[in-house]
Amino acid sequence: MKIKYEVKKIKDIKADVVCSAAFEDQAEQKLHWLNTLFKGTLDTLIETNDFKGKVNSTVLSYLGPDNRSKRLMILGLGNSKEVTLEILRKAYASAAKKVNSFKLNSAAFEVPDLALIKSITGASHYEVMQAICEGVFLTQYNPKKYYTKNDYTPINEVIFFTDSPKYTREATEALKDSKIVCDAVIVARDLENEPSNFLTPEKFAEYVKKSSIKGGYSVTVFDEKKISQLNMGCVLAVGKGSSNPPRFLILQYFGANKSEKPVVLVGKGVTFDSGGISIKPAQGMDQMKMDMGGAAAVVGAFEAVARLKYKMNLIGLIPAVENMPDANSYKPGDVLKSYSGTTVEIDNTDAEGRLILADALDYAANYKPKAVIDVCTLTGAAVICFGHLLAGLMGNDAELKKKIFAAGEKTYERVWELPLYNEYDKLMKSEIADIKNAGPARQAGTIMGGIFLKKFVQDKYPWAHLDIASVAFNLAESAEEYHTPGATGYGVRLFTELLKQYSH
Numbered sequence: 001m002k003i004k005y006e007v008k009k010i011k012d013i014k015a016d017v018v019c020s021a022a023f024e025d026q027a028e029q030k031l032h033w034l035n036t037l038f039k040g041t042l043d044t045l046i047e048t049n050d051f052k053g054k055v056n057s058t059v060l061s062y063l064g065p066d067n068r069s070k071r072l073m074i075l076g077l078g079n080s081k082e083v084t085l086e087i088l089r090k091a092y093a094s095a096a097k098k099v100n101s102f103k104l105n106s107a108a109f110e111v112p113d114l115a116l117i118k119s120i121t122g123a124s125h126y127e128v129m130q131a132i133c134e135g136v137f138l139t140q141y142n143p144k145k146y147y148t149k150n151d152y153t154p155i156n157e158v159i160f161f162t163d164s165p166k167y168t169r170e171a172t173e174a175l176k177d178s179k180i181v182c183d184a185v186i187v188a189r190d191l192e193n194e195p196s197n198f199l200t201p202e203k204f205a206e207y208v209k210k211s212s213i214k215g216g217y218s219v220t221v222f223d224e225k226k227i228s229q230l231n232m233g234c235v236l237a238v239g240k241g242s243s244n245p246p247r248f249l250i251l252q253y254f255g256a257n258k259s260e261k262p263v264v265l266v267g268k269g270v271t272f273d274s275g276g277i278s279i280k281p282a283q284g285m286d287q288m289k290m291d292m293g294g295a296a297a298v299v300g301a302f303e304a305v306a307r308l309k310y311k312m313n314l315i316g317l318i319p320a321v322e323n324m325p326d327a328n329s330y331k332p333g334d335v336l337k338s339y340s341g342t343t344v345e346i347d348n349t350d351a352e353g354r355l356i357l358a359d360a361l362d363y364a365a366n367y368k369p370k371a372v373i374d375v376c377t378l379t380g381a382a383v384i385c386f387g388h389l390l391a392g393l394m395g396n397d398a399e400l401k402k403k404i405f406a407a408g409e410k411t412y413e414r415v416w417e418l419p420l421y422n423e424y425d426k427l428m429k430s431e432i433a434d435i436k437n438a439g440p441a442r443q444a445g446t447i448m449g450g451i452f453l454k455k456f457v458q459d460k461y462p463w464a465h466l467d468i469a470s471v472a473f474n475l476a477e478s479a480e481e482y483h484t485p486g487a488t489g490y491g492v493r494l495f496t497e498l499l500k501q502y503s504h
Contacts, residue, residue, distance in 0.1 A: 001140065002157040003179055005172045006108075009163045011037055016104035017060075017071040019095050021112045023080035027053030031074070038063055038072065054078065055087055056094040056481075069108070073098065077112065083120055085131040086412045092135030093482035099155060100139065106157035109136060114167050125170040127410070133160070133178035134493070138482035141186050143193065180307045181496050185489035187211070188293075188300030192472065192487030196272035196289045200244035201320035204271055204292070208249060208299055208318075216306035217314075222248040232363075233337040234344065234355035235319045241276055241329030242322035248360075251298070251316030253306050255503070262313035263502055264369040265495065266360045268353045268376030269295030269320035276323045276349030277331050290487060291353070293472035294376035295320065297491030304496040310503035315367050319356035323349070335433045339363055340456065345433035353378050354449050355437060358456040361463075370502065371400050371462045374453065375491050381445025382470040386416065391471050391490070393417045394450035395464035396457065403498055404464055413494040415466065424451045466491070 006013065010020060022030040031051065035042035041063055045051060051059040055078030063072055075095040078087055092109060099107045111132060114125045121128070140154040160175060191199065191207070199207075209219045224245040227235055232248065239246030249269070270291040274280060280288070295318045302316055330336070334346045336355065340362040344355065353376050364372045382392050391408075393415040395401050401417060408415040427439040428451055435455050439448035450465050457463045471490045474483050 001155065003175060004157070004159045005168070005175050006159055006161045007163065007165050007168060008161055010034075010110060010161070012068060013108045013159065013161050014068040015106040015108035015157070015159055016069070017073055017099055017102065018069040018108040018110075019073040019075055019099070020110045021075045021077055021091075022053045023077050023083070023112075024053035024055070025080055027051065027076070034072070034074070038067065041072070051076070056091050058095055058098050060098075080116065081120060083117055085121060085123055085127060085410070088117070088128065089131045089135040089412065090481040092132050093139045096136040096139040096155070100153060103153040104155065106159070107155045108159035108161055111160050111162040111171065114171070125167040126174045129160075129171045129174035130178050133175055134182060135482050137179060137182035138185060141189055141484055143484045143486055145193075146195075177308060181304045181493060184300040184304035184307075184496070185492045187303050188296040188489035188492050189487040191296040191299060192290050192293050192489070194289065196322070199271050199289070201239070201247040201269070201271055201322060202244060204269065204295070204320050205247040205249055208251070211299070211303065212251070215303050217251055217253040217302050220250040220252075222250075230339060230363075231337070232319075232339045232359040234339070234359045235321060237330040237334070237336045238276075238323055238352045238355055239321040241324040241326035244271075244322045246319065246321040249316070249318040249320060251302050251318070253302055253314040255305075255309060255311045256313050258313065260313050261370045262315045262367055263499060264315045264317060264364045264367055264372040265298045265301060266317045266357060266364060266372060266374040267295035267298035268292065268357055268374070268378065269318045270353055270356070271320060271322050273323045273350070273352065274325060276352060277325050277329050278349040279325055280350060287473060290473045291377050292320065293468055293487065293490070294374070296487070296489070297375050297468070297495065300489060300492035301495035301499070304492060305499055308496070310499060312499065312502040312504070314499065315364075315369070317360040317364055319360050321352070321356055323352045338456065342435065342456065343433040345430040345436045347436045347438040351438040351449075354452045357453060361453060361456045365460045369461050371397070371464070372457070373400075373404070373464045373466065375466045375468060377469040377472050378449045378467045379446045379469055382467045385446055386470045388470055388474070390414050390416045392446045392450075392467035393464060394420050394447070394467075395462075396420070396454065396459065397462035397464065400462045400464050403501060404466070404494070407494050407498040411493040411497050413471070413490055418447050418450065420447065420450050420454055424448070428452055428455075
């Protein structure tokens with residue numbers, strides 16, 4: 001996709017469709033101005049009063065042969081006094097999706113008054129432009145990879161324009177950076193949407209290693225022999241039931257002096273989760289290719305951070321497994337020994353994500369990190385708790401949780417904190433091992449996942465846990481605005497925003 005930022009009047013923009021933006025309380029004035037500019041083209045639209053500037057609304061008009069652009073789309077932004085970054089993101093996504101439906105080659109989007117929006121939202125000019133760009137770019141994802149006749153037509157050339165030279169530096173910088181971040185989100189979506197017969201743990205590792213060469217970070221892959229030598233008993237146990245052996249990935253990006261302590265991201269990489277011996281119901285099991293959404297978010301974060309050249313050090317740890325029922329599978333009642341030597345009684349083999357994360361979180365201590373954040377599609381209970389609006393946040397460090405919350409609010413990849421009170425610990429108590437991997441059924445399921453992981457973190461480093469099972473995947477009926485059915489790529493934009501604070 002070609003991208004441009006142009007300081008030109010709307011009548012001088014050349015594109016297959018040019019999109020002008022209008023606030024609801026200024027719509028009539030804007031329509032009359034456009035009508036004068038384009039010599040009466042909008043007479044009928046004004047007469048019928050069909051366009052009122054309601055948020056996400058669009059109307060299309062055809063311009064005369066003397067105009068550089070043949071189509072004029074007008075996009076509603078709602079009331080100017082109520083505008084937010086998310087309203088802008090969704091509104092521009094609506095317009096971009098409409099353009100996609102026309103199967104046009106090029107589209108130009110008007111940038112509204114950045115100073116006005118800044119005065120209302122408190123956001124910077126960069127952040128306002130960033131939200132607009134994200135709305136357009138994130139809609140260009142093609143979810144129809146395996147259609148034999150793929151009629152999906154993304155926009156080939158995108159132009160953002162304004163007739164004011166103000167804020168050109170901030171706007172062009174935001175445009176460039178947003179394209180990098182949105183490309184990284186699309187990498188995460190692609191990985192998460194990939195069918196598990198094509199994306200085994202081994203194939204996942206191969207993909208990430210290949211992508212890292214262009215991305216500017218490095219990847220080391222441990223095979224099952226090395227995993228065994230490291231005594232990562234939980235990763236090995238979960239992978240035992242599959243004919244596709246596990247892998248353990250270490251991603252490294254050094255944007256600062258190597259002596260500087262890194263931030264560590266840990267991503268759950270279950271490329272397919274049948275539940276193992278504690279097998280899941282058939283309904284909805286097809287979605288379990290998305291159980292590596294945490295791993296995909298970590299890869300996407302690396303793709304963004306490396307290309308943005310953040311001045312920080314970043315480590316990614318991804319245990320990648322397939323959880324399948326087989327004669328070799330681990331079973332309820334088994335006792336496993338983790339990387340740290342902690343023993344775990346298996347109560348439920350469908351609580352496998354926390355097991356592989358336990359080994360990775362223990363391993364993370366080797367880096368003496370500034371902070372560790374694990375991200376995972378851990379519990380179905382997160383959907384019960386939050387619907388599909390929020391991710392669950394837990395952790396042992398108030399400042400880290402505060403930073404994650406703020407990054408979530410800014411990117412609209414929102415989180416909400418749940419407690420890790422010590423009183424919950426007794427629900428994971430085992431009579432034969434240090435801890436069980438699941439608590440009582442239907443009791444604080446999302447919190448129980450965090451309580452289990454806390455056992456392996458203790459106070460070795462500042463730590464936060466993100467359960468993204470509620471936000472990682474969209475069903476067709478719930479996908480809207482800048483999302484498509486399937487993977488959302490949740491976490492990439494949040495992490496990119498968060499990690500900016502560690503760059504110096």
